[in-house]
Amino acid sequence: MIKLTKRISRISPSMTLAMSAKSAEMKAAGEKVINFGVGEPDFNTPENIIQAAKDAMDKGYTKYVAAAGLPALKKAVCDKFKRDNNLDYKPSQIVISNGGKHAILNAVAAVVEEGDEVIIPSPYWLTYPEVVRFFGGVPVYVETTRENGFKMTAEQLEAAITDKTAMLIFNSPCNPTGAVYSEEEIKAIAAVCEKHELCVLSDEMYEKLVYDGLKHYSIAEVSPKIKELTILVNGVSKSYAMTGWRLGYLAAAEPVAKAIGSFQSHATSNVNTITQYAALAALEGDQTPMAEMVKAFADRREKMIEVLDGYKQFGLDYVKPEGAFYVMLVVDKFFGKSLNGKKVEGSMDFAMDLLAEQKVAATPGICFGDDSCIRLSYALSMEEMVEGLERIKAFCLSLK
Ligand SMILES: Cc1ncc(COP(=O)(O)O)c(C=O)c1O
Structure with missing residues (x-):
């Protein structure tokens, strides 16, 4: 058997593997999963950049x-x-x-x-x-x-x-x-x-x-x-x-x-x-396509903030993000509560149950060293984002 080095054995296995597998399984079964887990812009690479790559190939x-x-x-x-x-x-x-x-x-x-x-x-x-x-x-x-x-x-x-x-x-x-x-x-x-x-x-x-x-x-x-x-x-x-x-x-x-x-x-x-x-x-x-993408993210962020401000009354909190395309949603008020007899004990449980119950994927904060939150990416359409937030609220309200 090949013996692995100490240095490679220090790498942790992916914490979100179980979640990604579950999400893929649900999608394969035809279910509409709203994905707040995305770590990349949901925009195509601007045309001028793609053209430059084609030209480079044509020129050898x-x-x-x-x-x-x-x-x-x-x-x-x-x-x-x-x-x-x-x-x-x-x-x-x-x-x-x-x-x-x-x-x-x-x-x-x-x-x-x-x-x-x-x-x-x-x-x-x-x-x-x-x-x-x-x-x-x-x-x-x-x-x-x-x-x-x-x-x-x-x-x-x-x-x-x-x-x-x-x-x-x-x-x-x-x-x-x-x-x-x-x-x-x-x-x-x-x-x-x-x-x-x-x-x-x-x-x-x-x-x-x-x-x-x-x-x-x-x-x-x-x-x-x-x-x-x-x-x-x-x-x-x-x-x-x-x-x-x-x-x-x-x-x-x-x-x-x-x-x-x-x-x-x-x-x-x-x-x-x-x-x-x-x-x-x-x-x-041309920097215009980039500026348009940033504008779209800014609009979604505005909407996200507006919706989340309205959710404070339900025990959900967040820290206003000023950059990137993520927000950390504070969900620890719901830890210790249960759904169908199963207790939510931390951000991993919260995210797994949210996926199973409401078909919403989000990244547990524990992956980033903060178990009190889940990370929501707003690299998804405005419509999906609003629908997804609604589902998160419904999930929280169903925890007793
Ligand atoms: C904070 C941060 N740094 C670096 C990277 C790596 O970017 P790249 O895709 O260019 O390797 C990422 C990608 O998610 C990131 O979030």
């Missing part, structure tokens, strides 16, 4: 290219950083990877040694601790509060730092909470990182998805010193509805980017060349 751009990315795309990424974040990077500081996920894995591989601690504000995107553990790191969670909008304070960060801390994973706008840190809050966090020379992996995948006139602020903007300490991750998946194309990128100090580029050259080599031409069109082309 189907060969290997430089492992860390097409020079033209790296240049376009630098232009994007300048345009959107007022950050100056050179192409030699950029690595193009297979999605933001791959960029995160590369960053952790480059910085985290066996036994190092990595600070992760909780609730967190579930991949972070898995990647950290894979490389022998120890996730250290900082519990944020609903009162503080699920945001970690500088004081909390300071208190979590030890001599073993090697990295902070910072995610604004945040999946799963939708929290967006303000410039002031980010400056306070950056000051702590500067003081401790702490590396920050800043995951800014949802940069474009912010609402109420907010503007995303990157921690790397705070000062040259924090920029030097930051590995900035972004990509085209969420901003341009390109999740399946698999393209993300990172920017870092030159030696870090160089080391990551070498690692990638032996691991995966270049991202699919055609995808890179598509991403070039996304970053440099």
Whole structure:
């Protein structure tokens, strides 16, 4: 029998497997399941991007290219950083990877040694601790509060730092909470990182998805010193509805980017060349389709907030999300109640029973380190969203 490595055995099995299986089974049986579990925009990739990929194929751009990315795309990424974040990077500081996920894995591989601690504000995107553990790191969670909008304070960060801390994973706008840190809050966090020379992996995948006139602020903007300490991750998946194309990128100090580029050259080599031409069109082309998508998300968010405000009287609560396309619905008031003689004991039970009873799929908060909530994605049509919320209310009211 093949003996598995310690590092791969540290990866947890998917917590939502049972739910996905049940949901697929229901759909196969012809039932209409409303899915609040989706982690990607429900929009097609804009036409100009698709055309750029077709053109790349027609022109025969189907060969290997430089492992860390097409020079033209790296240049376009630098232009994007300048345009959107007022950050100056050179192409030699950029690595193009297979999605933001791959960029995160590369960053952790480059910085985290066996036994190092990595600070992760909780609730967190579930991949972070898995990647950290894979490389022998120890996730250290900082519990944020609903009162503080699920945001970690500088004081909390300071208190979590030890001599073993090697990295902070910072995610604004945040999946799963939708929290967006303000410039002031980010400056306070950056000051702590500067003081401790702490590396920050800043995951800014949802940069474009912010609402109420907010503007995303990157921690790397705070000062040259924090920029030097930051590995900035972004990509085209969420901003341009390109999740399946698999393209993300990172920017870092030159030696870090160089080391990551070498690692990638032996691991995966270049991202699919055609995808890179598509991403070039996304970053440099017409931004109107993206703006329309953001507008649609903003409208759904408005509606979601309006409906959920009306549900407070039934014991449902939430923290107003300012970015991404998720909201954490607080459902713990219903724990301990029963349906058909079966008690709901936590967010997993809640989500499983909600699916069985009302054919609504949502992600249990326990997956993100917060068992009091379920995460609702609003990457679904307005009609489905409203119908789904109605069903959630009905489910809650049926719990006795
Ligand atoms: C917070 C966060 N970071 C990174 C990613 C990875 O994005 P990609 O699909 O580009 O790998 C996701 C995807 O769900 C995400 O939610």
